[in-house]
Amino acid sequence: MRSFIVEKKHKLSDIKYDHFGTQVTNTKTEYCCRGLIVTSCFLFVCASAVICVALYQNGMWGNSHISDISGSLQSRVAERVISCYYNMPSEHATDELMPSGINPNLCTHINLAFAQVVSNEIRLEPHQYRTIIEMVKLKHTNPDLKILVSVGGAGTDKGFPDMVLNHKSRKTFIKSVKYLLRNHSLDGIDLDWEFPALHNALGGGRERQHFSQLLREIRMEYIREKRDYILTVAAAAPQAIVDVSYDVDQLNMYVDYVNIMTYDFHSFTKYTPFTGLNSPLYQRSTEQLYLATLNINYTIHLYLDKGLDRNKIIVGIPTYGHTFSLVNVDNHQVNSPASGFGSLGSLGFINFPDVCAFVTNTENVTITRDNEAKVSYLYKNKEWVSYEDPQSVMEKAKFIIENKLGGAMIYSLNADDYKGECRGAVARAGVAGFPLAKIVSKTLKSHISSSEQNMSLVQRRGH
Numbered sequence: 509m510r511s512f513i514v515e516k517k518h519k520l521s522d523i524k525y526d527h528f529g530t531q532v533t534n535t536k537t538e539y540c541c542r543g544l545i546v547t548s549c550f551l552f553v554c555a556s557a558v559i560c561v562a563l564y565q566n567g568m569w570g571n572s573h574i575s576d577i578s579g580s581l582q583s584r585v586a587e588r589v590i591s592c593y594y595n596m597p598s599e600h601a602t603d604e605l606m607p608s609g610i611n612p613n614l615c616t617h618i619n620l621a622f623a624q625v626v627s628n629e630i631r632l633e634p635h636q637y638r639t640i641i642e643m644v645k646l647k648h649t650n651p652d653l654k655i656l657v658s659v660g661g662a663g664t665d666k667g668f669p670d671m672v673l674n675h676k677s678r679k680t681f682i683k684s685v686k687y688l689l690r691n692h693s694l695d696g697i698d699l700d701w702e703f704p705a706l707h708n709a710l711g712g713g714r715e716r717q718h719f720s721q722l723l724r725e726i727r728m729e730y731i732r733e734k735r736d737y738i739l740t741v742a743a744a745a746p747q748a749i750v751d752v753s754y755d756v757d758q759l760n761m762y763v764d765y766v767n768i769m770t771y772d773f774h775s776f777t778k779y780t781p782f783t784g785l786n787s788p789l790y791q792r793s794t795e796q797l798y799l800a801t802l803n804i805n806y807t808i809h810l811y812l813d814k815g816l817d818r819n820k821i822i823v824g825i826p827t828y829g830h831t832f833s834l835v836n837v838d839n840h841q842v843n844s845p846a847s848g849f850g851s852l853g854s855l856g857f858i859n860f861p862d863v864c865a866f867v868t869n870t871e872n873v874t875i876t877r878d879n880e881a882k883v884s885y886l887y888k889n890k891e892w893v894s895y896e897d898p899q900s901v902m903e904k905a906k907f908i909i910e911n912k913l914g915g916a917m918i919y920s921l922n923a924d925d926y927k928g929e930c931r932g933a934v935a936r937a938g939v940a941g942f943p944l945a946k947i948v949s950k951t952l953k954s955h956i957s958s959s960e961q962n963m964s965l966v967q968r969r970g971h
């Protein structure tokens with residue numbers, strides 16, 4: 509019962525917040541709740557009132573109003589978010605993943621990566637507009653699919669510092685976003701600034717506040733427009749960045765959900781010349797202090813402690829891995845000395861099909877599972893690779909379910925085995941095409957517990 513009430517509290521705050529998104533139903537709900545709170549009633553009384561008002565508004569158990577209700581929050585309760593990044597093909601793509609190659613039912617949200625900020629406006633290349641048009645056609649098959657444009661991305665987010673600086677430049681940006689969404693029938697934007705206040709020593713202190721202001725102003729513009737557009741942020745995982753870059757309470761107030769980039773915890777750099785796991789779920793017992801914070805579990809609890817609602821937490825799951833070159837072939841544990849990137853993949857990154865091909869085509873590759881971090885790594889001679897396999901992504905999906913989080917973010921569709929070529933030791937029988945994304949998607953979709961189903965019933969009517 510206790511947890512039931514706690515759950516209710518989350519729902520109520522959502523409903524209140526969502527009220528700003530235009531619904532008359534919600535306005536009444538809001539008044540009702542405020543009145544009750546003023547007369548100091550209990551949360552569950554208020555929750556009952558929400559149900560009553562909503563039932564009254566929508567007709568007993570009728571669902572005729574569901575479709576015209578702010579899409580994201582409601583659908584997030586009915587089903588978890590599966591937010592997939594898709595790197596748009598280059599201009600003269602020949603052998604790249606094209607929109608027509610994406611199963612429209614695999615993800616609930618697709619983030620088209622990446623648009624840039626140029627002269628304070630959102631900017632895409634002409635060939636990227638063609639991709640957007642192709643992508644939006646997937647809605648013919650799955651009308652519930654949401655398509656967002658992701659702005660920024662690692663190393664390509666140069667326009668953010670100038671744009672957020674003052675109200676006028678933010679306004680220019682927001683206007684350009686509005687046109688983009690409207691002109692192309694898109695569902696929202698995802699801001700992927702890596703990272704506010706981190707690089708800019710002078711303006712740094714204010715960048716965090718300016719970013720919060722930007723989020724607020726975008727939300728207000730959506731409301732003014734009476735649109736149920738989606739606003740999300742791709743946010744950092746390491747605490748050192750989270751502390752500097754975000755006002756998490758503001759994120760919580762203005763975004764629909766946060767795609768937390770819980771990967772790249774370890775990769776080869778000259779400052780970290782050691783083997784390590786890209787996306788460990790839990791701490792390993794030999795890890796102390798700072799190293800003990802570099803895992804998904806720690807990051808998710810950090811965001812929870814900072815006040816991000818559970819259902820706004822979208823856990824990043826990579827489909828790519830990191831490669832290392834061992835200094836000593838006999839020293840092949842996690843945290844062994846490395847001299848550089850491995851020779852597989854490219855610049856230390858490796859896509860899942862390349863991992864698969866290596867294991868299938870090479871003799872005597874050793875695969876080791878780290879039972880604490882719940883991920884695998886492999887080695888052969890000097891090659892050392894941290895990667896995700898069907899089991900590790902399944903563990904991550906289960907973590908999302910156990911912790912009642914909002915869903916999974918997958919980076920990226922391109923790095924998964926979208927052609928379905930993977931066979932052998934790291935594959936799983938009968939899963940062809942996007943095996944990793946598919947396992948995450950199936951696991952999350954099949955695990956809506958009965959209490960959650962009841963909640964979603966309440967939630968739908970609450971809107």
Ligand SMILES: *[C@@H]1O[C@H](CO)[C@@H](O)[C@H](O)[C@H]1NC(C)=O
Binds near residue numbers: 684687688691
């Ligand atoms: C959107 O359409 C308007 C006219 O309807 C046009 O002025 C504007 O340039 C378009 N913007 C984009 C980003 O396509």
Ligand SMILES: *[C@@H]1O[C@H](CO)[C@@H](O)[C@H](O)[C@H]1NC(C)=O
Binds near residue numbers: 790791809
């Ligand atoms: C997950 O993180 C929480 C909070 O930091 C901690 O209490 C818990 O022990 C962690 N779980 C594991 C399995 O490490």
Ligand SMILES: *[C@@H]1O[C@H](CO)[C@@H](O)[C@H](O)[C@H]1NC(C)=O
Binds near residue numbers: 871872
């Ligand atoms: C693989 O291991 C076996 C047994 O240790 C050995 O006989 C064989 O030569 C190895 N093959 C390669 C290609 O290293």
Ligand SMILES: *[C@@H]1O[C@H](CO)[C@@H](O)[C@H](O)[C@H]1NC(C)=O
Binds near residue numbers: 958959962
């Ligand atoms: C969910 O609702 C069903 C019937 O509506 C009920 O039998 C079940 O006990 C409820 N579950 C929870 C956890 O409230």
